[in-house]
Amino acid sequence: xxxxxxxxxxxRDAVILLGFALGFVILFRRLGLGATLGxxxxxxxxxxxxxxxxxxxxxxxxVAELGITFLLFIVGLELNPARLWRMKREIFxxxxxxxxxxxxxxxxxxxxxxxNDLAAAIALGLPLGLSSTAQVLPLLQSSGRLRTPFGERAxxxxxxxxxxxxxxxxxxxxxxxxxxxxxxxxxxLLALYTVGAIAGLIALGRFAIRPLFRLIGNLGERExxxxxxxxxxxxxxxxxxxxxxxxxxxxxxxxxxxxxxxxRHELEADVEPFRSILLGLFFLSVGMLLDLGAIAKExxxxxxxxxxxxxxxxxxxxxxxxxxxxxxxxxxxxxILLSQGGxxxxxxxxxxxxxxxxxxxxxxxxxxxxxxxxVTTPFLMKxxxxxxxxxxxxxxxxxxxxNDGANALIVGYGRFGQTxxxxxxxxxxxxxxxxxxxxxxxxxGEFGAKVYFGDGTRVDLLRQAGAEEAELILFCIDxxxxxxxxxxxxxxxxxxxxxxxxxxxxxxxxxxxxSPVRYVVREVLESAVRMARMAxxxxxxxxxxxxxxxxxxRGRDRERLHRQFETGDLKTAREKIITQDERR
Numbered sequence: 001x002x003x004x005x006x007x008x009x010x011x012r013d014a015v016i017l018l019g020f021a022l023g024f025v026i027l028f029r030r031l032g033l034g035a036t037l038g039x040x041x042x043x044x045x046x047x048x049x050x051x052x053x054x055x056x057x058x059x060x061x062x063v064a065e066l067g068i069t070f071l072l073f074i075v076g077l078e079l080n081p082a083r084l085w086r087m088k089r090e091i092f093x094x095x096x097x098x099x100x101x102x103x104x105x106x107x108x109x110x111x112x113x114x115x116n117d118l119a120a121a122i123a124l125g126l127p128l129g130l131s132s133t134a135q136v137l138p139l140l141q142s143s144g145r146l147r148t149p150f151g152e153r154a155x156x157x158x159x160x161x162x163x164x165x166x167x168x169x170x171x172x173x174x175x176x177x178x179x180x181x182x183x184x185x186x187x188x189l190l191a192l193y194t195v196g197a198i199a200g201l202i203a204l205g206r207f208a209i210r211p212l213f214r215l216i217g218n219l220g221e222r223e224x225x226x227x228x229x230x231x232x233x234x235x236x237x238x239x240x241x242x243x244x245x246x247x248x249x250x251x252x253x254x255x256x257x258x259x260x261x262x263x264r265h266e267l268e269a270d271v272e273p274f275r276s277i278l279l280g281l282f283f284l285s286v287g288m289l290l291d292l293g294a295i296a297k298e299x300x301x302x303x304x305x306x307x308x309x310x311x312x313x314x315x316x317x318x319x320x321x322x323x324x325x326x327x328x329x330x331x332x333x334x335x336i337l338l339s340q341g342g343x344x345x346x347x348x349x350x351x352x353x354x355x356x357x358x359x360x361x362x363x364x365x366x367x368x369x370x371x372x373x374x375v376t377t378p379f380l381m382k383x384x385x386x387x388x389x390x391x392x393x394x395x396x397x398x399x400x401x402x403n404d405g406a407n408a409l410i411v412g413y414g415r416f417g418q419t420x421x422x423x424x425x426x427x428x429x430x431x432x433x434x435x436x437x438x439x440x441x442x443x444x445g446e447f448g449a450k451v452y453f454g455d456g457t458r459v460d461l462l463r464q465a466g467a468e469e470a471e472l473i474l475f476c477i478d479x480x481x482x483x484x485x486x487x488x489x490x491x492x493x494x495x496x497x498x499x500x501x502x503x504x505x506x507x508x509x510x511x512x513x514x515s516p517v518r519y520v521v522r523e524v525l526e527s528a529v530r531m532a533r534m535a536x537x538x539x540x541x542x543x544x545x546x547x548x549x550x551x552x553x554r555g556r557d558r559e560r561l562h563r564q565f566e567t568g569d570l571k572t573a574r575e576k577i578i579t580q581d582e583r584r
Contacts, residue, residue, distance in 0.1 A: 013054045017284055020046050025280075032378050034135045036343065039280050040371050043287020054288065066234075067278030068347055069251040070271055071133075073233045075162045076255020077264050087156050090324075094153060095160020097320050098338075102313050103129030109308060116358075119175045123352035124366055126168055128309055130161045132342035132374055134279065139337065139381065150330055153321070154337055165344045166249045169351055176355035193243045198253050201236055205257030213263045217438040217453055225263075226270045232258075233271070262441045265434065266454035269461040279343075286346045290371075291364035302365060306372040310339040310380075333388040340377045341370030408472035409434065409465055409497075411456030413444060416502055416523055417476030421449075429472075432465050457486045459493045467494045480504045480511075487515035506561060513565045529553070553578060 020042040028038035046053045107125025111118060136158060145151040209232055216224045233251050240250035258267060295302055314335035321331030346367055353363045410421050413435040424431050433449065434456040435441060441451045454461045456475070467473060473490060475482055482501055491499060498518045503509045509520050529550060536546045560576040 016046055016053050017042075017281075021280060021284055033375065034138060034378070035280070036132065036134045036283055037371070037374055039283035040287040040290075040374075043284035044290050044292065045287075046284075047288030047290065049290060049292035066237075067275060067280070067282040068344070069237050069248050070233060070275035070278055072162065072165070072248040073251040073255040074268060074271060074275060075159070076252045076257075077259050077268055078159065078255075087152065087159075090153055090156035091160050094320060094324055095157045095163075097323075098157050098317055099129055099161055099164045101129075101320070102316050103127075105129075105312055105316060106309065109312065113305070113308075116362075119177075120352070120357050120362075123172055123175065123348070123355070123357040124362070126171065127345040127348035128341055128366075128370070129313070130164070130342040130344050131158060131313075131338040132340050132377075133158045133162060134343055135340065135374055135377060136337060139378070150334065153324075153326070154334060157317075157334075157338060161342070161344070163252075165347070166252065168344075168348055169248070172348060172351045172355055172357065175357060178354065178356045194249070197240060197243055197250070201239070201250065201253045202257050205254070209254075209258070210261055210263075213258075213261070213453075214438050214442075217263070217436070220436070222270075222455070225266060229267050229270045230274065262438075262445070262451060262453040265452045265461055265465045268464040269454065269458065272460065272464065282346075283343070286367060289364070290367055291361060294361045294364050295368045298365065302368050302372060305366075305369045306376070309341060309369060309373050310376060314339045329388045332384070336380050336384055336388075337377070339380065340373040342374075345370045407466065407470045408432070408474060409456070409462060409467055409470050410474050410476055411435075411462075412476035412478065412502070413437075413440065413449070413451045414476070414478050416478075417474075418449075420474055420476055424472075432470075434461070434465060457481065457490075459489055462490065463493065467497060470494065470497045473497045473499050475499070475501045477502065478504075480508050482508070482512060484512060484515040487512060487517050491516040506564070509561065510564055510568065 021039055024042040024045075025035045025038035028034060028041075045051055048055065103126040105125075106128040107122045110116065110125040110128070111121035114121065114124070116124070136154060140151045140154060212228055213225070216228055232254050236250035236254035237247035238250070241247050258264060314332075316335070317338050318328075318331040318335035321334045322328060326334065349358070349363045349366055352358045353360060358366075408424055408429055408431045410417050410424075410431055411434050413421065413433045414437070417433070417435070421431055421433060433444075433451040434454050435451050436453065436455055438453065441453055444451045452465065454465070456462060456465075456477070462473065467490075473494065475487075482503075487499060487501065490497075499516065501512060501517045501520050503512065503520045503522050505522065509522060512520050533546055533550065536549070537543075556576040556578065560573040563573040563576075566572075
């Protein structure tokens with residue numbers, strides 16, 4: 001009976017949490033304020049401070065923190081060595097300066113204003129230097145600026161901030177006053193554990209995890225790929241926890257070791273739904289833990305600290321941007337965009353509370369400060385638009401490479417896709433290659449081609465591969481795999497991209513006739529026409545006769561295909577086929 005009651009409570013809590021989350025997130029999305037704030041407010045409303053509909057936030061956040069672990073895994077997957085090298089100056093220059101200067105200044109400001117001791121001020125101030133990746137990246141994507149020089153600088157800072165969570169957790173741990181941590185290994189031993197664990201994870205990745213994904217890819221079992229991805233993340237996190245280290249560090253290293261593998265986009269697409277759900281639950285739990293009574297006692301402190309946080313970060317980041325030779329308008333825009341606190345602040349405040357550096361009331365106050373600062377960002381961006389945006393666009397147009405051309409995703413890297421890819425690359429069009437054939441991917445790698453593993457007919461995988469910014473999506477898949485529903489789904493998800501499709505035969509062409517594909521290419525038509533021309537030349541047929549023959553064939557074939565479109569019957573217009581009997 002007790003078990004049945006517990007199960008009933010769990011189901012009731014789930015319905016309430018998901019229902020409120022759905023309502024608030026939809027509302028906040030419509031208002032342009034982002035999903036994160038919707039989750040936080042939903043948690044606060046259903047929590048003990050308002051309606052008191054759901055309890056047990058502390059237990060829920062233990063599970064929900066897996067969302068942060070999954071987020072760090074995806075961050076690790078983004079750290080492709082080539083991309084790191086290209087952006088090294090922005091990531092390790094701009095990012096390091098931002099985290100260090102904002103964190104130290106805000107720690108000093110907190111020390112003076114709150115009159116806490118230095119350790120507590122550091123534990124509170126350093127997290128305030130971080131911004132919200134979950135809020136800023138969607139803002140950049142929706143404005144179409146993610147791939148611009150401005151967007152890349154913002155992304156570089158966010159990436160370094162995500163990397164810095166590991167050393168910041170370590171700093172909080174080293175300052176811990178919790179007696180339970182007194183018997184923890186000394187710092188130098190923890191450092192050795194960390195190095196050993198990272199080396200072990202890298203070795204496992206090379207000699208066990210990659211072969212495992214290759215085996216699963218050959219089997220073609222997508223469900224097993226999802227299971228293997230979840231196993232990799234959780235096993236890496238569990239290993240770190242066993243050693244007394246950060247679970248997020250384990251997931252991050254697991255992501256890095258797979259960042260340069262052909263399975264990166266497939267992994268991102270498979271893990272993303274779990275990350276989104278768990279991260280949403282994390283923000284719900286944070287909202288439930290907010291002590292609104294404590295906040296109501298000191299509203300001026302919360303408002304003043306939020307204003308100070310935004311002002312300090314805007315000024316410091318704008319100054320760093322100017323030092324990196326950005327125009328003052330671009331630098332101001334970057335400062336405002338990254339002026340809020342971030343989701344990792346909640347994690348670090350919780351760590352600091354567990355380490356007995358701050359109390360629960362202080363955690364609620366500073367969580368409210370971060371939340372309030374996040375609310376202001378969309379409004380500040382809109383309010384300053386005229387001041388910063390138009391001149392920034394002109395500057396960015398001057399800074400963009402002149403010969404980049406259109407971004408293109410090529411799905412299928414067989415004999416057809418290889419030719420298409422090489423033609424585009426020869427015209428300096430950047431391409432992303434996707435295929436499911438593991439053996440072909442390995443062979444392509446031997447010839448210097450980077451092909452990612454994944455089902456390119458899936459919208460979520462295409463999104464991970466950059467389809468929202470792509471101008472071309474070319475389906476070069478073998479066989480008769482494309483359907484109108486697939487093409488329609490891709491077109492709806494990525495309306496800016498022109499879609500091209502390779503068709504197996506005329507049946508495939510007819511099947512795709514009402515789909516939003518820009519052009520369908522029959523895979524052997526042109527090569528067959530070319531072979532016929534060469535054969536006719538070989539036996540001495542004149543050029544004019546060959547041209548007439550080709551024109552006759554193409555005209556009759558085109559008319560036959562048009563009539564087949566109308567009827568849907570392959571046998572329609574059979575008389576248009578040029579046969580031996582007809583020519584006698």
